[in-house]
Amino acid sequence: MAVSSKKIPAPDQVTIATALLSVSDKTGIVDLARALHEKGVRLVSTGGTHKTLSEAGLPVRDVSELTGFPEVMDGRVKTLHPGVHGGLLAIRDDADHLAAMRDHGITGIDLAVINLYPFEDVRAKGGDYPTTVENIDIGGPAMIRASAKNHAYVTIVTDPSDYAPLLNEMEKGATTLTFRQTMAAKAYARTAAYDTAIAGWFAEVLDTPMPRHRTIGGVLKEEMRYGENPHQKAAFYVTGENRPGVATATLLQGKQLSYNNINDTDAAFELVAEFLPENAPACAIIKHANPCGVATGSTLLEAYNRALACDSTSAFGGIIALNRTLDAATATEIVKLFTEVIIAPDVDEAAKAIIAKKPNLRLLVTGALPDPRVPGLTAKTVSGGLLVQTRDNGMVEDLELKVVTKRTPTAQELEDMKFAFKVAKHVKSNAVVYAKDGQTVGIGAGQMSRVDSARIAGLKAEEAARALGLPAPLTQGSAVASEAFLPFADGLLSMIAAGATSVIQPGGSMRDEEVIKAADDAGIAMVFTGMRHFKH
Template sequence: MAVASKKIPAPDLVSVQTALLSVSDKSGIVEFAKALHEMGVRLLSTGGTHKVLAQAGLPVKDVSEITGFPEIMDGRVKTLHPLLHGGLLAIRDDEEHVTAMKAHGIEAIDLVVINLYPFEEVRAAGGDYPTTVENIDIGGPAMIRASAKNHAYVTVVTDAADYQEVIAALSESKGKTPYALRQRLAAKAYARTAAYDAAISNWFAEALSLDMPQHRVIGGVLKEKMRYGENPHQSAGFYVNGDQRPGVATATLLQGKQLSYNNINDTDAAFELVAEFPPEQGPACAIIKHANPCGVATGSSLVEAYKRALACDSVSAFGGIIALNQVLDADTATEIVKLFTEVIIAPSVTEEAKAIIAAKPNLRLLTTGALPDPRAPGIVAKTVSGGLLVQSRDNLVVEDLDLKIVTKRAPTPTELEDMKFAFKIAKHVKSNAVIYAKNGQTAGIGAGQMSRVDSARIAAMKAEDAAKALGLAEPLTKGSAVASEAFYPFADGLLAAIAAGATAVIQPGGSMRDEEVIAAANEHDVAMVFTGVRHFRH
């Protein structure tokens, strides 16, 4: 049954006479407390915060002096007490509450400053199970939620970034805070505890291998508010969840203006794709446009890998995202700046390359320190009307698959390598996807078509356009390997690829008409392997 409200109107300005400060992150807390003290605010505190404030010469009272109960159990129990929570939750204009406060010796607390145990940081750093559990804050969230509920009278601060605004409000209103500020800080407080609990519940799901827990909450912290979303009429923000996976969320922006919503989406797609190619196995480059690759290649050097990737579709690459799996060097940077590019992302960059990129001040340059592990577990989520679709990350890699030769002719070693190369890329192309590859270079990419036949034809057409642009006698699809991220439901898609010049095919298999497709491959002396795994991407 819902609890009825007494409908006591909230006052606008509320005087701050007593403040409770209990923070894990001590940044700026001494300066904030000094400002409060200078305004005549009485200071209460706990444990480590009390020690820091006392050492700074501030007159601060330990909460144990209020409760008459010492901090015990390694600090696990210190603020869970009626004398504190009564001071936070009491409605000052309710006669019954005021009477209870007097009867039990409860003093009002008007300002609460709390940030929580660093659970997210400990989790991200790979803390062991007991350490991670020990960094779950209990008293902090309880006080935050109590204060936020009673925001009609209590100002709750959970972020050091808000210290200056609170001090400014107190100065402007002669020691009082306005209701609008208290409302906004309360909303922020509940969002903070929600994200904190989400991190804890998701950690438990991972630690206990709970595939799909009964309740799934996904939280994040606003990293930056964006100018707009996919389109100018859509608002957008970039939230981070504490996952330290190398990528756009953890990258350092070395130069260039703020990334847009579409930039972030495309940069993530580009970096996850290039991470399929371990740097110790040689240079690789992926060029992305609208979340799909328009060229991917390996090479004997990074600049060669870039040039080969660009050759696949230099028209679409204009204004694209470039992802590299090795250190960005001067030779590669010199080539990249010849083309208008939105973003470059790489593990690191040389000083010479930085100087070259600096000549294009609007070009965003991101470094990550490392590549993400394509085999690492994780989750991906997508909103739908009224719900949330959550699945595990597609972390299968072609090197780990059991490839089955299903045709009379086995692929040559070169064809097999190109098959694997193409299938790696198919994993990152919107379905339906068809990718032609030859000698570690994409020859043509067909993405996002309703018909697999159309994808095969579009990829072949792109290869023909590239050949003309490069002055080649024939497109690279001649003698190529072709990958399909899902099975061929009919032989027509395979025949379109063969018509384009493919001599080897890699696909999941599993169609009711597999025998028909195999027969068509045999008839044209084409080698084909089944992976047993599909890579739908929507």
């Protein structure tokens, strides 16, 4: 295709004489149109927008007057016409373009105010296939891209939040090139995110989680003071995934969440969601994306106290996630410890009042828990690439556990093994988790050697016992989980030395028989899950 080689400089100031308004989200459109009319701008509009502006008493031409062609096919075809796109794409300082406009009766459009069919909302609400397809906008993105390409002469506005800046710009008599460039950049980002949502929906419908081209879109929720460290810039974008969590939560009080707060809070809430609230109250305390303690209890207060007992030192300045409504008794205990964030499905009024006495403590409510079984995607960047995978939605309850030792675990040991394996899924590898009676009693995380993780967890259990005034660490008689197979017997021996009497692990090592023999020699029970939970 031929590309023009003309080098025509863009003007700095462009006066707006004609504006095309075509919006699905009509927030503020009447006020904007009225302000434009008062500035002498001719208004052109389409379909529902034209009806809204006409009913508001504004003089507005229908787009069919520009095209000489009515809307057809239920409105699918109305703006895809040279009468519209010629007015958006014409280079006003090019003699040939001006001649074409005169010859074909094309009116120049200086301002395009356009937003798109609510595809993302329809998708999020679970619209059926025909409804979702019908909400794929065609003319809108085409006009946005045309206007943005010709930003030398056309101002494109795609977000109602930019109506006020537009009017402020026009107070000077015209829009500047810098403003038009800024609006064009926003416009292309918007259509890119829109197309990303459509492509993502098709990938879901067609069960193609790893398509040839993968894009990830997001909307800026907030800019942050910094990232993981003060010298790094950061921002929080929401992707529109319909999943309860930190991205969809309401901040009831407290300072702005930091980059690290958001990362840790997400880790905490995803972990506590493993424990169904109808089964038992549960609490997870997280520090640097790893759990300090996790527990269930007969009450939420008991669950919190038991989680805290696992490692009260590390819990200082941590994140607390709850699987039930935060109540006053639990809130009273939580505020005794310096805590960065509390996240829960809900909070009662009495608890709100207690938390309010700590104005810097961030309190988030989500309305619900994320379903750990629901599939989804996670992503992280590497140099020059993007690693995408399906969410780890494996559940120990769904696995067929295989007893591989001579001794069969007791019913209580089996429950504790399952509990420990659930937690280990959310601990950075290498991970070793000791649990007893629905409570973590020792956690070893992120070590290069699984033996070291086992030892560190045992040492932390000993420290916790001293802090609680106990004669022996709670790892005595505990179940222990390893999120990946035990490659040698040495890791198992460390676990036994810490007092574990039952072990749950994926199995699959070349030395499984050696490990099983060590378990049999010690008289402990061991089960294989057949599923690994690496977390890096």
